[in-house]
Amino acid sequence: MVTALLTLLVAASSASTPAPVVVQDPRISESSGLVASPTRPDLVWTVNDSGSAAVVYGVSVRSGRTVAVLRLARTDARDMEAMTATRGADGAGLLWIGDVGDNRAVRASVVLRLVREPLPTASATAPSPTTVRPVSLRVRYPDGPHDAETLIWTPDRRLLLVTKDLFSGVVYEVPAPAVAAAVAGRSTLDPVLAQPVADVAMSLVTDGAALPDGRIILRGYSGATIYRAPPRAGGAAGQELQPLQQVALPAQPQGETLTVVDGGRAVLVGSEGERQPLQRVELPPAVTAPATTGPATTGPVKSSPAASSPANSSPATTGPSAAPRSFNPAPGPRRPLLVLAVIAVALIAGGTVLRRRRLRR
Numbered sequence: 001m002v003t004a005l006l007t008l009l010v011a012a013s014s015a016s017t018p019a020p021v022v023v024q025d026p027r028i029s030e031s032s033g034l035v036a037s038p039t040r041p042d043l044v045w046t047v048n049d050s051g052s053a054a055v056v057y058g059v060s061v062r063s064g065r066t067v068a069v070l071r072l073a074r075t076d077a078r079d080m081e082a083m084t085a086t087r088g089a090d091g092a093g094l095l096w097i098g099d100v101g102d103n104r105a106v107r108a109s110v111v112l113r114l115v116r117e118p119l120p121t122a123s124a125t126a127p128s129p130t131t132v133r134p135v136s137l138r139v140r141y142p143d144g145p146h147d148a149e150t151l152i153w154t155p156d157r158r159l160l161l162v163t164k165d166l167f168s169g170v171v172y173e174v175p176a177p178a179v180a181a182a183v184a185g186r187s188t189l190d191p192v193l194a195q196p197v198a199d200v201a202m203s204l205v206t207d208g209a210a211l212p213d214g215r216i217i218l219r220g221y222s223g224a225t226i227y228r229a230p231p232r233a234g235g236a237a238g239q240e241l242q243p244l245q246q247v248a249l250p251a252q253p254q255g256e257t258l259t260v261v262d263g264g265r266a267v268l269v270g271s272e273g274e275r276q277p278l279q280r281v282e283l284p285p286a287v288t289a290p291a292t293t294g295p296a297t298t299g300p301v302k303s304s305p306a307a308s309s310p311a312n313s314s315p316a317t318t319g320p321s322a323a324p325r326s327f328n329p330a331p332g333p334r335r336p337l338l339v340l341a342v343i344a345v346a347l348i349a350g351g352t353v354l355r356r357r358r359l360r361r
Contacts, residue, residue: 021061195234205219
């Protein structure tokens with residue numbers, strides 16, 4: 001009986017742990033930004049970093065195949081390192097691409113680009129590239145150039161940048177009027193000043209995302225940390241953001257990407273290199289439980305009835321952390337496995353005690 005229970009336990013555990021999906025496209029060799037589609041639970045978007053063309057790849061999380069290719073028209077990409085996403089008031093997906101990498105800290109300003117998410121369709125052949133015209137938002141830091149690889153859209157409709165510094169990072173908020181202008185289709189070519197809102201005691205932040213309740217998760221090359229929701233711009237700058245919990249990540253050659261899936265119950269992480277797996281990491285219950293101090297999620301911003309593109313859409317409260325309800329059709333229960341494990345251990349222990357009593361007799 002004990003053996004049968006252990007067999008069932010192992011089988012259930014294997015069935016509940018989905019195998020990583022390997023990215024099939026050899027063109028995706030330096031994936032440095034990753035975001036779950038805000039409209040399709042089976043799709044993620046990614047970009048290569050410095051030296052690559054201004055191209056965004058849509059990858060199926062079920063097959064690992066590229067199902068969409070977006071070419072950014074009239075775009076001179078320098079170092080695209082980050083992505084985030086939200087929905088417009090009309091329900092369409094909006095993708096933010098951060099050309100924010102600056103390894104040598106020499107760029108006077110960086111560029112955020114906003115494009116409307118197309119509706120890719122699965123195909124047996126390689127998809128033809130779709131040319132899209134991005135809206136540009138140029139940003140600079142008040143204290144000089146920074147390298148950055150993290151762009152976060154929050155549930156309370158803020159756009160955050162997190163720097164990739166050696167010993168710590170700084171969370172900056174992009175001015176709301178400039179964000180609203182980009183969503184309304186107006187590019188901002190004169191750099192706006194990002195405003196620091198908090199420091200994070202994490203070195204070399206390579207990506208991050210927001211959880212549905214406003215907290216953020218940031219990753220480095222070897223692990224991730226959940227932090228409290230960043231304060232709004234205008235408060236006391238220089239305060240350290242409170243870390244809440246560490247999250248172990250799988251070993252990767254150069255882990256640089258992370259996006260939240262399943263409404264904040266898990267993250268999907270990736271690495272640079274050809275044919276790298278997209279690996280799902282469940283978040284512990286202490287992380288997924290609602291935070292009491294994070295900013296409340298408010299309703300969608302109203303916009304004109306003519307909203308049909310990034311040029312006339314307004315962001316809603318859903319972001320990359322809230323939209324995809326389940327990219328894996330059967331992530332599997334966790335607590336039943338724990339119950340089975342406890343029962344099996346109890347039976348084994350009970351059987352051992354009975355055998356010892358018989359021997360004594």
